[in-house]
Amino acid sequence: MRSGNEGEVAAMAPKGMRVARTGVRANVRVTPGPCAHWSDQDADFIREILDLVGDKWSVLIIGTLAGGPTRYSDLAEAIPGISQRMLTLTLKQLQRDGLLIRTAYPEVPPRVEYSLTGLGNSLLSTVLELAAWSADHHAEIRRNQQTFDAGS
Amino acid sequence: MRSGNEGEVAAMAPKGMRVARTGVRANVRVTPGPCAHWSDQDADFIREILDLVGDKWSVLIIGTLAGGPTRYSDLAEAIPGISQRMLTLTLKQLQRDGLLIRTAYPEVPPRVEYSLTGLGNSLLSTVLELAAWSADHHAEIRRNQQTFDAGS
DNA sequence: CAGCATCCACCCCGATACTG
DNA sequence: CAGTATCGGGGTGGATGCTG
Numbered sequence: 001m002r003s004g005n006e007g008e009v010a011a012m013a014p015k016g017m018r019v020a021r022t023g024v025r026a027n028v029r030v031t032p033g034p035c036a037h038w039s040d041q042d043a044d045f046i047r048e049i050l051d052l053v054g055d056k057w058s059v060l061i062i063g064t065l066a067g068g069p070t071r072y073s074d075l076a077e078a079i080p081g082i083s084q085r086m087l088t089l090t091l092k093q094l095q096r097d098g099l100l101i102r103t104a105y106p107e108v109p110p111r112v113e114y115s116l117t118g119l120g121n122s123l124l125s126t127v128l129e130l131a132a133w134s135a136d137h138h139a140e141i142r143r144n145q146q147t148f149d150a151g152s
Numbered sequence: 153m154r155s156g157n158e159g160e161v162a163a164m165a166p167k168g169m170r171v172a173r174t175g176v177r178a179n180v181r182v183t184p185g186p187c188a189h190w191s192d193q194d195a196d197f198i199r200e201i202l203d204l205v206g207d208k209w210s211v212l213i214i215g216t217l218a219g220g221p222t223r224y225s226d227l228a229e230a231i232p233g234i235s236q237r238m239l240t241l242t243l244k245q246l247q248r249d250g251l252l253i254r255t256a257y258p259e260v261p262p263r264v265e266y267s268l269t270g271l272g273n274s275l276l277s278t279v280l281e282l283a284a285w286s287a288d289h290h291a292e293i294r295r296n297q298q299t300f301d302a303g304s
Numbered sequence: 305c306a307g308c309a310t311c312c313a314c315c316c317c318g319a320t321a322c323t324g
Numbered sequence: 325c326a327g328t329a330t331c332g333g334g335g336t337g338g339a340t341g342c343t344g
Contacts, residue, residue: 055317
């Protein structure tokens with residue numbers, strides 16, 4: 001599957017995004033000219049996803065909703081440590097971005113269900129890969145950290 | 153972006169979602185409750201990548217280093233808006249995690265180059281998919297936000 | 305050139321209390 | 325049940341100045 005191959009990286013770069021291709025060995029730079037820059041637009045894309053999933057709870061919520069429509073209280077229960085405030089706030093954010101839908105049923109006691117939109121679902125699959133990466137490499141990372149901390 | 157979703161995670165495990173990938177963790181914890189729960193371990197993986205790339209500059213730095221070994225000053229120039237403090241701090245973090253390597257050349261004036269490790273490169277390709285997702289959907293997201301803001 | 309140190313503004317988020 | 329409102333601590337990160 002996706003190896004950390006740089007040719008592929010360049011290939012998957014979105015139109016408009018200039019990911020500097022790691023040109024072959026060659027001499028690095030002969031000219032003092034600047035190397036690869038991010039366009040402001042590229043940086044904006046990065047910040048946009050970071051705003052979406054970079055916070056503490058969004059990914060957990062989206063991941064939980066992958067199990068299907070879920071009630072507010074079930075979300076609170078499924079996500080250890082989340083406060084009511086953050087659950088409500090993050091849900092509203094994600095709803096605003098169109099990643100999930102809120103459905104309130106006119107009953108007593110009230111029932112509200114949240115479910116992923118197509119957009120939210122497409123983000124989920126991408127984000128899960130990050131989680132998989134973390135699962136695959138977290139041991140290596142911990143070792144790196146300990147080695148680093150030891151030698152300083 | 154690759155539209156052919158590979159159904160790998162897209163299967164959206166209904167209950168006890170798990171990132172199969174390596175299948176290292178087969179312990180599907182079924183807790184009393186109607187919906188999927190995150191194990192503490194799963195949540196930890198999420199928080200781990202978030203600690204790595206969830207901050208304001210890591211992704212930009214990693215992306216810039218995709219162009220090959222880069223000097224400190226070139227990084228500062230390539231990443232608009234970053235402060236010296238944050239550049240130094242984030243570089244040290246990433247180095248600690250083993251995502252990049254710092255190489256100091258004993259010259260005057262001093263020259264220091266940063267380059268991605270294999271680990272950093274593998275993360276890059278995953279992260280770029282997120283950026284690609286953002287580029288593909290940011291227009292849709294903006295529309296969603298405006299619609300939401302209008303009706304409230 | 306490539307940092308480090310300090311100060312401090314902001315704002316994220318948890319805790320708590322209250323409501324429809 | 326499903327929120328809202330308010331307070332406050334702590335951490336992130338920008339600005340500035342100094343060093344080897």
